[in-house]
Amino acid sequence: MRTLKTPALAHSLESLRDTLRQFAAEREWDQFHSPKNLAIALSVEASELLEHFQWITEPESKMLAPEKIDEVRDELADVLIYLIRLSDKLAVNLLEAAFEKVRKNVTKYPAEKVRGSSKKYTDS
Amino acid sequence: MRTLKTPALAHSLESLRDTLRQFAAEREWDQFHSPKNLAIALSVEASELLEHFQWITEPESKMLAPEKIDEVRDELADVLIYLIRLSDKLAVNLLEAAFEKVRKNVTKYPAEKVRGSSKKYTDS
Amino acid sequence: MRTLKTPALAHSLESLRDTLRQFAAEREWDQFHSPKNLAIALSVEASELLEHFQWITEPESKMLAPEKIDEVRDELADVLIYLIRLSDKLAVNLLEAAFEKVRKNVTKYPAEKVRGSSKKYTDS
Amino acid sequence: MRTLKTPALAHSLESLRDTLRQFAAEREWDQFHSPKNLAIALSVEASELLEHFQWITEPESKMLAPEKIDEVRDELADVLIYLIRLSDKLAVNLLEAAFEKVRKNVTKYPAEKVRGSSKKYTDS
16 A cells, blocks of 8 residues: 555544545545445445345344355445545534434333334334 | 443444444344344445435535435434444454455555546446 | 326336326426436335335245235335336336346256255355 | 246236246245345345446436446346336236326326426425
8 A cells, every 4th residue: 555644553433534535535536426426335335235145044144154254344344435435525423423313212212112122113 | 311321432433333232232122133134224224315315416415405414414324323233243343344445445446547537446 | 197198008118108208207307317316216216115124024024914015015116117217218128128137047047056046146 | 048938929017027937936946035035136236227327427327338238228127027026926016006106196296386396306
């Protein structure tokens, strides 16, 4: 990785966001990265991830072979990459948004009411 | 948020992962969270995000109204939530996977060869 | 349905295509119906369909309640509508394309080799 | 195509449905074709279709090269195939459902009110 600066300890979403900014800038790819296009790319990657699970059963999906895990891991990475790019373009703090959403869900789905049921969940 | 412990400084993917584990455990929802089902949920949320962009132009997608940004922010949060849940169930370190993927992409798409072109990108 | 001509026997894909053309024309919506946008809409509708199945099991998906079937039926209709609109805009004969694809699949997946196995299927 | 009976004039959705039934039966693939799995497959195929449009502009999507059209045509076929399989498994008359949906949309989007605007459309 020639020009790309990767911090010794590249462990945060912020450092990933910065790395991705640099990656796009060096390739002059920001012109393709409109929020609309990034939202498409994110959805396409999420589907490529789903593809690995389409013909297997739920129990099988819990015991994937190591080489399959590697493929799935690659797709999970792609989803995160586009998710961060899109959030960045929209100036959304992704982690903050997720914590807020969890807080909303705690209110929306009181544990004592929805325990063990996917019903409320599904019908939300 | 009654029972849910949120760290004073809930700022990392790890703390979000732990919060989501607790959220599911309290609702006994792990039974629904097979990797297969989480992959479906992730894809569905990515599509709900995309829905906001389907009839607008690329330029319009760069100037979303504040209330639209709020809605999109909520969908971005949902995608991250399922992405983390799925990674957790598959024991994948999401951030590590993403940095590795970027390194692969640096090799796959040399800046001097793909600069300003979506062609190589598209045909990959 | 005031202005929309529906043939007495509206039973073919062609008559549906023509009805959809008229529907869009009367609303001046062709300006939004670029193949790119229609491909997004199709994908979004397919996900809305999938949403109905995300937290239920495979056996449960075979015994949907009548009111759930009605909802799913509506989503199936939406998918077909955008599929036809997109095919129309690309001048693709959809039914012909599907029969050709089946013929390819007959060669690609010889019955005696793939019988009862999702493996070949999955890895294709 | 050895055993597969294709009518001399295979021009209807019904004949395609029957052909697909036979195709699955000969391969003993019905065991994998739960409505849940077919809904996943449909969504995955719709995304593969969308992938062809992700980095091009709307105007470009209106002038696809012939070889690109061929690829897209193949994906359109896949979407129709799974759409028909899923409708068949749910005993839904797809064409009838689509015509009904169009009639609903005629009422929901009166031409004189929504003409030339994607707004109502989007916010539906």
